[in-house]
Amino acid sequence: MNLSLETPALLFSATSLILLAYTNRFLTIAQIVRGLKKNYDDHKNKSILLEIKNLNLRITLIRYMQLFGVLSLFLSVFAMLLLYLNKSSFGIYTFGASLLSLLLSLGISFWEVSISVTALRIHLKDLEESTNL
Known part of the structure; x- marks a missing residue:
């Protein structure tokens, strides 16, 4: 399998936009x-503490x-360097690791979004029950 120097560079714009969104x-x-x-400091409400705990988990995931x-x-740039130095087999594996790392990042992002959606549903549950939405 042959990988050109430009292929890892394709991740630059996508990864930069994803990092900006994160x-x-x-x-x-x-x-x-x-x-x-x-x-919380003003009212010492336990539900506020639970919201903060949820948001703390989301911050950790982010x-x-x-x-x-x-x-x-980083691995994309390193893969480009390896390809430039004619170390194509190492470059291919490094680029594969880069793709795997991006996949992990996106998977964790999906997890964080699902936590956010669940928290919003819990938060709006009282409103739904009182207004029959």
Whole structure:
């Protein structure tokens, strides 16, 4: 199997956009956590504590999403270097590891989104019951 130098470069734009989306998610959740912490300090409500715990898990998952996304980009660049140095078999395996890392990042992203959806459904359950939505 032969891999051209340009093939790993195809991941650059996709990975960069994914990392930007992950960073935006992180910043949004961090802002929500700060607001909830202030609210908890004022009211000591247990449900707020549970929301913060859920958001903390999501922040941890986003950190791993970012880690594997950056690792994917790093391995793509390293694969390009190996291909440039005519180490094609190592370059192919490194590019495969890059794809695997990107796949892990996307899988964790799906997990984080599913947690978010579940949390929103729980949050809106009271509204549904009181308004018969």
